[in-house]
Amino acid sequence: MTDGYDYSEYDRGRGVNYWQLDRTLRRELARVYEDNEFEWAEPRLSGFGAASGHVIADTADYVDNHGPELRTHDRYGSLCNRVEYVTEQFENERLAYGSGVVADVFRAPPGRSDPMPMSHNLGLLYLLSYSDPGLACPVAMTGGAALVLERFDDGELDEYFAALTSREYDELIEGAMFLTEEQGGSDVGATETTATYDDRADCWRLTGEKWFCSNIDAEGTLALARTEDAPEGTAGLSMFLVPHGDPDEGVLTKERRAERSDATVDDGLNDQRYRRLKDKLGTISVPTGEVEFEDTKAYLVGEAENGFKQMVQMLNLERLSNAAAACGIMGRVLLESKVKAANREAFGETIDQYPLMREDLVDMAVDHEAATAFTFETARLFSEHVAAERAGESADDAYRLMRLLTPIAKLRTGRMAVDTASYGMEIQGGNGYVNEFVTHRLLRDAQVLPIWEGTENILSLDVLRALDREDALDPFAVAVQERLDSVTHPALAEAVEAVTDEFHDLTAAAATLATEDAEYAELSAKRFAHYVFDVFTASLLLAEAQNEIESGDGRLALVARRFVDRKLTPREARGITNGDRFAVEQFEPIVRFETVDPTDIGPGTEPQTAADD
Known part of the structure; x- marks a missing residue:
């Protein structure tokens, strides 16, 4: 049991350990790793979370103001071809690659007999994106290039593969x-x-x-x-x-x-x-x-x-890296917003006491939970696919489902990161628009995420290809139904019913796309991709909430119900006439991670938090 975080203890979202403050990431990685993998990884994730929050978070701001410069001529006027960096950039690179972000998923790290799953790479990349999403780009591409050589090179480029996956920065x-x-x-x-x-x-x-x-x-x-x-x-x-x-x-x-x-x-x-x-x-x-x-x-x-086929192999990882970076940006913006709201006083109260701000922070937190859950479930499938390829085996269902979810993870989280960062600036007030405050940079960094590795339109068309070429709807339907069937707690029954109804409508929509002409299918592709995200994420959050309830905490049940209510439940008069006070009543568990007694999360009750005990 926990009474959650008191964000008034912080003055801003740096000088902290991002791993320790991000219970959403901790829960998701504990879920998708094997037990022995997570036990080995947790102290390393925590160590890099501290480095990202204490060192990289500061130097990233300096690098942003003193970015790389192209030097075309030397001081004697001779042509040269050199990009020059400030020293702080190299310091950040050493910390990032020294964490094992690339090396540990291709080579067995010290103390282990096998490489870590690809999810480990994405978890570290997420933590790096809390402080410098720009640096996450070359780190991601280094991993992508290594994956291509591992999969397709016949040995001629072994020296390059060894250097791409080096644990020593100087040999990298x-x-x-x-x-x-x-x-x-x-x-x-x-x-x-x-x-x-x-x-x-x-x-x-x-x-x-x-x-x-x-x-x-x-x-x-x-x-x-x-x-x-x-x-x-x-x-x-x-x-x-x-x-x-x-x-x-x-x-x-x-x-x-x-x-x-x-x-x-x-x-x-x-x-x-x-x-x-x-x-x-x-x-x-x-x-x-x-x-x-x-x-x-x-x-x-x-x-x-x-x-082109080899590029697609790399793009699967690059698109998931893009999604992990988006989730990291959302996590940092949410942290900065919580800290600001807990400390900024207006009209005699800190602004996190006002209903509208509470609703904003609750929904930002739910969006972050949703994006992170979807991304790391897709990462789990990708890890399973890569492990099977390395073993010369097949993970057909995992691959087919991963091919459907990967472009959706990228297209949805990229847009969510932009929206979250934009509103995070608003919570900071005028300071959010000023370069000295980090939300300014986070919004600028987030804005490229809907563009990198394929725009939303391109990704939506890739979703249609996954349905057609990989027959991805079947493993998707199985995965959703299994999760909905696993949810048994009465407090989640209404949400399960709502998701089940939408799931049936979604499968009908897929059947329509399969029978209509190509023009209509393309016209509907983006709406369909977002529909898949909403239904799959809802089923995933509900299944995770059931597990959390069985472990003694009902907080995630509140998150899941809020997500379903916002994304999949029609609301008369836009919810104004229904008397909903969820954001005010459930602010502490959703935003501050207070534990909720599972016996108090039934419909129509006000869940009791640990602070109320």
Whole structure:
């Protein structure tokens, strides 16, 4: 039993341990890890939560004001091709990669015989996004590049895989993914970059331009290009690894780059030109720019003309990383909002005592719970899929369901992060609009999340492909029904009935999409994707609430009922005539995590919190 958090003890959302203050993440990771995995991981998650809250949270603000700069000429006027960073950026990178965020999910960490599940990578990335969502981008792409090499490389690129998954920062290389071209955008099949094999140099050479390249100077970049006589469209694309350094000189690790940092001209680098860095709204800590390849040395990854399929493997992880970052931003904004509301006095009371603010904070908390539960359930399925591939086995149902949920996780949480950050600024008042206060940066950083790794429209169309090609509705229906069947507590009965009704309507909607023409299906795709999120999340929260009740806490039952009421229950006169006082009466358990006695959560009762005992 707990009496929850007193947020008036804090003056802002830093100088704290984000892991210790985020019970939502702690619950979800405890659920999706195996018991021995969570026991091993918890002190490491806590350690990184402290580093993120005490060190990275401060230095990220400085980096945001002193972002990377492109140096095109040295002091003597000679051409060079270098991105320069402030020292604080390297400090944050050392802390992030030193946490094992990439290494531990590809190699068995000390004290374990097997790698950690991919959920561990996403949990650490979530904590990093509390303080610097921009840095989360290269960390995510490093993991994505490693996943592609692990899955498709025949051993030729073992040195690069070892460097991408290094536990030692100095021996590390970072990954990137250069896909977007100016004429193509989301239409990857319009790629014009070409690849020609150089017999004399025994390597491929790429020629073309990439338009939106995040982590532009990564030491190990994946890029799509079209080989000679390859067909048009995505079917003709191949995947290449483009080293930052000249591959004839070996892998250019962070340590080797540091040794060469005093060189005035960048000799020994691969032939690629950084045209300029983008002047971006947010995510300043990751340099994004335009790259020109001109006979740039590269290595083919896997089979030729299989690049698009390989990219999809990486995109599954990148989209989940995007969702984890969105949840982390929501968690930080919610923390900053709770602290502000508990300390800001207006008209003789702290503002968290007023009904409208209580309702805002309750619903922000419920949104955060929903986004995090959906994201890490999808991460669990992705972990199961990756583990099965490594073992040479099949996890067909997990893969099919993951393929449906992954684009939905990305499209829904990205938008939720923007909305949450925007309102978090409003709670701060005028200070929220000022650069010295972190919500300003969090909103700027969140705004890219609906764009990275596919816009909402592109992702909605991918949902239709998952229904068609993977027949994903069947495992989805099984998963929802199993969760609803597991809920037996009377206090959840009305919510289960409401979700069951919507579940039946959703399956009818899926049948309609399967029989209508393509134009109508596409027109309905976005609404359908959001519908899936609402129904699946409701069933997930209700099942988790049942487990929590059996463990002696009814708090999550309140969260689940609130989610169902807001998203799936029609309300006459928009709820104004129903006498609902939920946000006022349940503020302490929802916002402050006070424990609720399960015997007091029945319909029509006012749940008793630990503070009332």
